[in-house]
Amino acid sequence: MSKRFRDILLRIGLYAVVILICVWVIAPFAWLVISSISTRIQLTSVPLDWFPDQPNFDHYRRVFFGGQGATSMHRNLNGAAVNTLIVAGMSTLISLVAGSMAAYAFTRLRFRLKGSLLVTILITQLLPTVSIIIPMYRIMLTLDLLDTIWGLVLANVTIILPMIIWILRGYFAGLPEGLEEAARIDGCTRIGTIVRIMLPLSAPGLAASGMFAFIVAWNEFFTAFILSSTMNSKTLSVVISEFSSKVGIDYVAMATAGVLASIPPVVLAIVFQRYIVQGLTAGAVKG
Amino acid sequence: MRGARPLKTGRSSWLENTSVLAFVLLAPTIILVFGLLLYPILNTVWLSFTDLKLSVPQSGAFIGLNNYLKAFQDPEFVASIRRTIYFAVVTVPVETVLGLLIALVLCQKFKGRGFVRGLIILPWALPYVVNGAMWKWIFNANYGAFNALLSQWGLIDSYRIWLGNPTTAFNLIILANVWKETPVAVILIHAALQSISPDLYEAARVDGAGAFRRLWYITLPIIRPVLAVTMVIKTVWALKEFDLFYIITQGGPANATNVATFYTYLTTFRFLDFGYGSALAFVMVVIALVIAALYVRMISREEPY
Numbered sequence: 001m002s003k004r005f006r007d008i009l010l011r012i013g014l015y016a017v018v019i020l021i022c023v024w025v026i027a028p029f030a031w032l033v034i035s036s037i038s039t040r041i042q043l044t045s046v047p048l049d050w051f052p053d054q055p056n057f058d059h060y061r062r063v064f065f066g067g068q069g070a071t072s073m074h075r076n077l078n079g080a081a082v083n084t085l086i087v088a089g090m091s092t093l094i095s096l097v098a099g100s101m102a103a104y105a106f107t108r109l110r111f112r113l114k115g116s117l118l119v120t121i122l123i124t125q126l127l128p129t130v131s132i133i134i135p136m137y138r139i140m141l142t143l144d145l146l147d148t149i150w151g152l153v154l155a156n157v158t159i160i161l162p163m164i165i166w167i168l169r170g171y172f173a174g175l176p177e178g179l180e181e182a183a184r185i186d187g188c189t190r191i192g193t194i195v196r197i198m199l200p201l202s203a204p205g206l207a208a209s210g211m212f213a214f215i216v217a218w219n220e221f222f223t224a225f226i227l228s229s230t231m232n233s234k235t236l237s238v239v240i241s242e243f244s245s246k247v248g249i250d251y252v253a254m255a256t257a258g259v260l261a262s263i264p265p266v267v268l269a270i271v272f273q274r275y276i277v278q279g280l281t282a283g284a285v286k287g
Numbered sequence: 288m289r290g291a292r293p294l295k296t297g298r299s300s301w302l303e304n305t306s307v308l309a310f311v312l313l314a315p316t317i318i319l320v321f322g323l324l325l326y327p328i329l330n331t332v333w334l335s336f337t338d339l340k341l342s343v344p345q346s347g348a349f350i351g352l353n354n355y356l357k358a359f360q361d362p363e364f365v366a367s368i369r370r371t372i373y374f375a376v377v378t379v380p381v382e383t384v385l386g387l388l389i390a391l392v393l394c395q396k397f398k399g400r401g402f403v404r405g406l407i408i409l410p411w412a413l414p415y416v417v418n419g420a421m422w423k424w425i426f427n428a429n430y431g432a433f434n435a436l437l438s439q440w441g442l443i444d445s446y447r448i449w450l451g452n453p454t455t456a457f458n459l460i461i462l463a464n465v466w467k468e469t470p471v472a473v474i475l476i477h478a479a480l481q482s483i484s485p486d487l488y489e490a491a492r493v494d495g496a497g498a499f500r501r502l503w504y505i506t507l508p509i510i511r512p513v514l515a516v517t518m519v520i521k522t523v524w525a526l527k528e529f530d531l532f533y534i535i536t537q538g539g540p541a542n543a544t545n546v547a548t549f550y551t552y553l554t555t556f557r558f559l560d561f562g563y564g565s566a567l568a569f570v571m572v573v574i575a576l577v578i579a580a581l582y583v584r585m586i587s588r589e590e591p592y
Contacts, residue, residue, distance in 0.1 A: 014392070014395055014397055015397060017392055018392060018397055018399075018403060021389055021392065021403065021407075022403060022406065024466075025406055025407060025409055025410060025470075026406070026409070028421055028422070028425060028466060029409060029410075029413065029421070031421075031425060031432050032417075032421045032424070035424065043430060044429070044430045046429075046430070046435075046446070047435060047438070047439060048430070048432065048435035048439075050435075097315070098315035098316050098319065099316070101312040101313070101315065101316070102312060102313050102315075102316040104312055105308070105309045105312040105313050109305050109308060109309040109312075110305060111305060111306050111309040111310075112306075117313070117317075119583055120320075120325070121316070121320060122579075122583065123576070123579045123583070124320060124324045124325070126523045126575055126576075126578070126579040126582070127324070127328070127572055127575055128526060128527045128548060128568070128571045128572065128575055129527065129529075130527075130529060130548045130551050130552055130555075130568055130571065131328065131331055131551075131568035131569065131571055131572045131575075132323075132324060132327035132328055132331065132568075133327075133555075133568075134327075134330075134331060134334065134555060134561055134564065134565055134568070135326065135327035135328075135330035135331055135334070136323060136327050138330075139322075139323065139326075139327070154319075154323060155323070157319055157323075158319060158320065158323040158324050161316060161319060161320065162320065165316065190308055215412060218414065219412075219413075219414040219415055219416075221414070221415050221416050221530050222529055222530065225533075226556065236414070236416075237414050237415070237416040237417075238416075240414075240416050240417060240420055241416050241419075241420075241533070241534055243420065244416075244419065244420040244423055244424075244534055245534075245537065251424060251427075251430070254420060254424065255424065258417040258420050258421055261414050261416075261417050262412070262413050262414060262417050265412040265413070265414065266409055266412045266413065268412070269408045269409070269411065269412035270405050270406070270408060270409065270412070273404070273405045273408055276408060276412075277408075277474050277478065280471060280474050280475065281474065281475060281478045
């Protein structure tokens with residue numbers, strides 16, 4: 001076998017594997033998208049008719065604009081999307097503020113119990129949520145935060161704040177200390193150096209950890225599932241979970257809800273892929 | 288703690304003291320993490336020693352270790368732990384190996400590589416609940432795409448009730464988890480692969496080492512720490528997994544997918560047995576802590592802080 005022939009075979013093999021990977025990643029989600037623009041009759045045909053002759057955007061239209069055929073389900077999805085956006089946005093914002101302060105202290109200041117505090121924060125990230133949910137539920141009950149947006153924001157902060165501290169710590173550690181010292185000699189206060197020097201320099205780190213945290217908060221299910229009970233605070237994940245446990249559901253509507261809930265995190269993740277990869281690797285591997 | 292340094296300027300000088308500043312900067316985190324995570328854990332431990340049932344007024348008396356004794360004699364809890372272990376033992380190696388293989392492919396040169404690298408993140412970004420609902424729909428007994436595909440290819444004669452069979456239900460949940468979680472392994476391993484100097488491979492090639500020998504003697508030893516960390520993190524995640532089991536099978540059929548997190552949830556929120564549920568939850572915490580200790584040791588050896 002000539003070397004050239006072998007190289008060609010290897011190339012073909014490589015492309016075959018790449019295509020296989022793409023199909024494996026895309027196919028399940030593509031089927032969800034196709035289901036969402038099919039008709040009920042077509043989806044329940046046997047043998048299955050894979051592609052709709054004419055895309056059916058009815059459910060999308062009803063969720064966004066209401067109008068004819070819109071039911072409480074469509075209104076709930078719309079309301080849940082707003083809840084999810086507020087919960088994910090607010091918890092990310094709060095975690096970024098608290099997290100950058102903490103990450104600065106962990107990288108630049110020397111104080112007692114630093115090591116054990118850091119390890120404690122890391123370990124909380126690894127605990128099963130089910131193990132803290134009973135007391136958390138009772139705390140929310142006491143604070144009158146059950147079934148409220150703010151209750152969910154707090155619950156999400158406990159999940160994403162440790163991640164953000166962990167990612168930002170890596171970023172801050174990579175910034176040269178000389179800049180801060182120069183600013184301090186010129187009369188800048190500690191807080192001044194943080195606000196004027198550290199934060200602007202670590203903008204990519206803030207973006208990476210913020211994006212990462214937003215997606216995690218957007219996708220969070222368990223705490224919302226336990227803490228919310230009405231449309232006052234139900235998120236998309238909770239509404240969709242109720243869908244899928246019902247018997248005789250409208251599969252087209254379910255698929256539409258699934259696609260809508262996926263669009264923000266999927267688009268963010270693919271567009272800002274570099275940040276997400278930084279977040280994942282910094283959060284997990286570098287420690 | 289060191290004493291306050293002499294005041295240099297009047298303005299905000301108390302913030303110039305390192306300990307004070309550290310405390311101020313850490314205060315929000317400490318309040319949030321301690322208030323909403325550590326206090327709950329301690330509270331869970333306390334509740335696990337009581338017989339608190341939400342459905343029984345005046346319950347909540349101290350009963351010592353009774354809940355724990357009950358847990359280890361509860362055949363359903365022991366079985367649920369066994370299912371969780373099975374889930375971890377299958378998903379972790381499968382996702383790590385698959386992640387390594389895909390990462391190796393993504394390191395090759397081919398057209399559209401940037402696109403494929405971006406695409407690989409899609410399953411990770413999908414909400415867990417959507418992932419569950421999507422696979423439940425695919426495995427649907429009457430109209431599912433899985434049945435349609437297999438029967439159109441002639442692999443099955445008639446549609447099967449996949450999620451109604453204990454074995455297939457559990458393994459299909461594993462498939463749904465592998466689809467969603469493999470990208471994390473790909474990303475972690477891919478990042479590690481890219482940090483390996485091409486010179487090493489070149490030198491090995493000059494010495495006549497084939498592709499497999501290069502993989503075995505150069506790549507794997509270098510990325511071994513990353514593989515280890517990936518596996519530990521994935522083990523912790525596998526222990527925590529709840530959403531897929533809740534969405535796809537609700538622990539059924541015949542308890543076949545009733546894993547430890549789901550059983551704890553049922554005990555607590557369906558049967559409202561907070562005392563016993565807390566004991567089950569704390570058993571899970573202990574298991575997670577053992578793995579966490581391993582993780583902390585691993586990363587602190589790599590990068591001292």
